[in-house]
Amino acid sequence: MMLPSWYRSLADHALAGEAPDDAVCEQILSDPSVNLLQLIDAAFEVRNHHWGRKVRLHVLNNAANGRCPEDCSYCSQAKSSDVDIEEYPMKSADEILAEAELAHRNGAFRYCLVMSGRGPSAARTREIASVVRQIKASFPLEVCVSAGLLDDAKAAVLADAGLDRLNHNLNTAEERYGDICTTHTYQDRIATLGAARRHGIETCSGLIAGMGEEPAELVEIAKTLRSLGTESIPINFLLPFEGNPVGEPVHLTPDYCLRVLCLFRFVNPSAEIRIAAGREYHLRSMEALSLYPANSLFLDGYLNAPGSSTERTLQMITDAGFEIDADQSAGDLLAAASATSSAVPSPASSAVPGAELVTVRSGSRLKTLDELRPARTRR
Numbered sequence: 001m002m003l004p005s006w007y008r009s010l011a012d013h014a015l016a017g018e019a020p021d022d023a024v025c026e027q028i029l030s031d032p033s034v035n036l037l038q039l040i041d042a043a044f045e046v047r048n049h050h051w052g053r054k055v056r057l058h059v060l061n062n063a064a065n066g067r068c069p070e071d072c073s074y075c076s077q078a079k080s081s082d083v084d085i086e087e088y089p090m091k092s093a094d095e096i097l098a099e100a101e102l103a104h105r106n107g108a109f110r111y112c113l114v115m116s117g118r119g120p121s122a123a124r125t126r127e128i129a130s131v132v133r134q135i136k137a138s139f140p141l142e143v144c145v146s147a148g149l150l151d152d153a154k155a156a157v158l159a160d161a162g163l164d165r166l167n168h169n170l171n172t173a174e175e176r177y178g179d180i181c182t183t184h185t186y187q188d189r190i191a192t193l194g195a196a197r198r199h200g201i202e203t204c205s206g207l208i209a210g211m212g213e214e215p216a217e218l219v220e221i222a223k224t225l226r227s228l229g230t231e232s233i234p235i236n237f238l239l240p241f242e243g244n245p246v247g248e249p250v251h252l253t254p255d256y257c258l259r260v261l262c263l264f265r266f267v268n269p270s271a272e273i274r275i276a277a278g279r280e281y282h283l284r285s286m287e288a289l290s291l292y293p294a295n296s297l298f299l300d301g302y303l304n305a306p307g308s309s310t311e312r313t314l315q316m317i318t319d320a321g322f323e324i325d326a327d328q329s330a331g332d333l334l335a336a337a338s339a340t341s342s343a344v345p346s347p348a349s350s351a352v353p354g355a356e357l358v359t360v361r362s363g364s365r366l367k368t369l370d371e372l373r374p375a376r377t378r379r
């Protein structure tokens with residue numbers, strides 16, 4: 001077993017802004033003599049220093065689904081995927097604004113507009129910028145856009161609209177990038193992040209664990225994101241969907257997922273570390289422990305996969321003694337979520353207690369059109 005001083009040293013270095021060396025990083029991920037609870041305790045000390053007990057809720061809007069000419073092997077929207085998703089072109093500004101209102105009502109800190117495709121045209125970029133302006137003028141939400149590859153001119157248009165953050169995930173290590181995508185490169189992704197940064201937009205960039213990468217490759221991603229000064233790091237754990245070329249997730253036990261979250265907290269001490277897709281599926285009964293290294297999560301599911309209900313996620317956060325970073329109290333948010341869930345049964349739930357988790361655990365369910373476009377279907 002590791003001595004208490006080993007965990008103390010991890011926390012002290014991170015609090016001083018220093019990253020652990022590669023050998024220690026690999027121990028965090030793979031050494032069975034590293035005790036998980038002591039590791040989480042040390043990671044929490046770092047998280048608590050930078051973020052207190054606050055949890056930021058992010059709500060994704062899948063604003064244009066599918067029909068993508070790229071071949072990212074993990075993505076249900078890729079041309080190479082046979083997953084039977086509900087495809088649609090970009091939602092109207094009215095629809096996006098109505099969904100932003102719902103997100104704000106549910107306690108969102110940040111609203112993440114995601115559009116499939118290699119990258120937006122100049123006209124599409126102006127359209128996105130107009131929507132960003134309208135959201136910022138209407139709701140106290142931070143806005144993040146994920147729209148594919150961008151150059152400096154397009155980043156400038158989004159910056160001018162007041163965009164807070166641009167998301168573009170590295171997804172995997174540089175050496176492995178060609179195994180998961182052949183239609184663009186790792187360097188294309190780095191260049192997009194650089195364009196955002198040059199125009200004063202914060203960057204959000206993360207990964208998908210479970211695609212066959214080695215622990216050393218996860219360490220490389222964590223350190224690359226550190227070197228890029230990435231403010232926000234979403235950590236996805238691969239969800240299995242029949243029809244995605246990437247195949248089944250590899251090595252993702254709850255213990256390993258928690259170690260990954262701790263690793264990213266130690267290497268990127270002040271970053272907003274987000275437990276993203278796969279939270280429910282891979283962490284299972286250990287899910288609440290993810291809040292100790294991570295300070296942010298996605299509320300209400302992912303791009304094409306449902307997650308836990310809003311009510312269950314809010315309850316988990318408050319049960320674990322964390323606070324929701326919102327302009328409404330946790331009690332009010334929970335009461336509203338509870339009223340909504342009893343009025344409108346979610347397709348992810350059923351009359352059988354625990355069935356929601358079983359359904360999500362199956363990994364096979366996709367979001368329905370009602371879940372993807374809640375504002376449109378209410379009209």
Ligand code: SF4
Nearest residue numbers: 068072075078116117
């Ligand atoms: S570019 Fe984006 S939407 Fe297109 S396949 Fe890759 S991840 Fe999916």
